[in-house]
Amino acid sequence: MTTTHTYDAVVVGGGGGGLRAAIELSERCRTAVLSKLYPTRSHTGAAQGGVCAALGNVEEDSPEWHAFDTVKGGDYLVDQPAALLMTEEAVEAIYQLERWGLPFNRTPDGRIDQRRFGGHTRNHGEAPVKRACYAADRTGHMILQTLYQQCVKRDVRFFNEFYCLDLLRDDAGVTVGIIAFELATGELHVFRAKAVVFATGGYGRMFRVTSNAHALTGDGPAVVWRRGIPLEDMEMFQFHPTGLARLGVLLSEAARGEGGIVLNSEGERFMERYAPTIKDLAPRDMVSRAIYQEIKEGRGGGPNGDWVYLDISHLDPKVVEEKLPDITEFARIYLKVEPLEEPVPIQPTAHYAMGGIPTDTDGRVVVGADEDVVPGLYAVGECACVSVHGANRLGTNSLLDLVVFGRRAGDDAARFVRETDLATPWEHPERPTLELLDGILGRTTGDNAGEIRKELTDKGARYNTDLMETVELGYLLDCADALVAGALERTESRGAHFREDHPLRDDANWLKHTLAYREPDGSIRIEYKPVKMGPYVPMERKY
């Protein structure tokens, strides 16, 4: 049985980006939000440290300084106009969240409090600046809750525990809708829509040690890739320096923002050697690489010598309790370590995809070097690549990305559906999806996924998570394919992408984005598009 629904706009994903877009859309057109989780369980909720905006509540600051830090932090692969736009709109976006009820921590005079974060500096690198607005160490949780609350207020239509399995585009490339799988019943649904907004998050589950939730399997990027849309800068994947050893659970950069330091097995604060000015608050790619270097040179701890340590034991216990309560609890529960008394074993953990579905600053999906707009198709958040994060995202800029570009995508999609007629799907648009599922369930032969999971035992219709995990594995493999292709192609080191055979940045040849296309025969074709430059001339990245 297949049910058909008709909306003006369908948002795929109920995290921060999807909810922010839905708020914008739902007041102006018929909108549905599909989420494979209950929306409040999305991984936006796991973000800890803060969301940056140059409010200047605590120290002098300017959006332009924030833009400079974003571009430099991204190792100049950032599209500079997009970074300038994001940091400019950041200020109003934060006030908007506050007016919607977000419980930010406060200054003594009642304004939004701000703290330091990695790579955020005053006046183009002079010194760290207090720019991160925060709510203890659960800023993402508060953003997700606040946006969901606003959706409840607006009576947004949710389809919870629905997986997106296919994108419907007609022969002219016009967006027609999507195919979704209802986990509760195993039924397929056709969602006809003039606009589809993908907001499915990242794909960190392709790595063994990751901070990412099990749900982060690259559904949006894989689905659109299979329908001819390229993926941009997939080789740019960020490893966060401070994951709990062995588990990868994130310990927020806010720990270092509040004064925590990273030590090697000899007790040395080694970041003093790698980034003499801002030390432990250097951007994530640099700290992670420094950790790998320390480990390689034999200064790692733990049974396999592959840990270093995060030390917050010298901080005021009251500060820790008030501003870093969750991460202290993680160390206590999962490693049985007391952070108030001893350093916490850490190792870099796969954290964030800078690459993804290429979009412009209105969230519209764009293809090719000339950025041709795909009518009716949008992407926001981690699954998208605007690109504001370039080769390495600065801490807090992911939450900012969600609210700024979630709003912009929702706004533009609302405009688009008003000017557009609903396209008609062809007969049985669900057929390719049925074939995919039949292949996995072993009802047909020759499907690769079926061979991988010979033991797929659940053939039922109800809550078949076995089946969906196999679909998700396919998504992860596609994303990994594109990631590796881009990494092989890019013969330089930049931001999160580091190659021992090409250890230096090569602006003459590689100041450009990669676009990976999947060809009909399964091979990958790489194209390039130029980085959009602006006021900042690439220079050596020192901190």
Added chain:
Amino acid sequence: MVSAADVLDASDRERPTTDTIPLTVRVRRFNPEVSEDSWWDEWSVRCDPLERLVEVLHQIKWHHDGTLSFRRSCAHGICGSDAMLINGRNQLACKVLAQDVAPRVTIEPIRGLSVLKDLIVDMEPFMDGYRSILPYLINDSGEPEKERRQSPEDRHRYDDTTKCILCAACTTSCPVFWGDGAYVGPAAIVNAHRFIFDSRDEAGRERMKILSEKTGVFRCRTTFNCTDACPRGIEVTKAIQEVKRAILFERF
């Protein structure tokens, strides 16, 4: 040529065999496609003492029985997907370690909500309760140009109840909720508390009126099950008492 299955098996063999502990996992199963009645299954596995129970369930699902069904996502106590009745207590499976329960653990679905399959329950009645208390900031006094001011003390007043992740561990540990599904339950009251005591909100009276009705806060019999169950450490019973007092004081 190495097949994908070989790769997966090899990665399994990397699982250290020394320093692991035996754990017997007993799960109450239910699947109406198989049987109208629930049944028990039991698996004996070896795992790292610090392994999270949710990952032990994955080990069972991925290597022993793919039909075992449960919700999970973040696996570190933030998303609230994997609330389960573990050895008689509502807990998140990702916050319980193997060594905390070894050598034997019994896992059942949380109570008071219909079981749909294995450890998956119908969350809709729970979410209905949440939605009924107007869980969003209401302030019609005009919007300031920048932020609304709030003193650190006023911000601190409702800090505890902002931690809620809607996992339902509290509500489904409440005997009143088991007995009468119409009771909005602790989680809904926690979320009402979060707004009633927020100095920026203007609809406290409206929420208190909702909670003073017969499905509301006075159903609470102060058994403290909810406080014990909360994986976020929220003092749930205290929050409920504060809402009760506010209603009495406001004479609804």
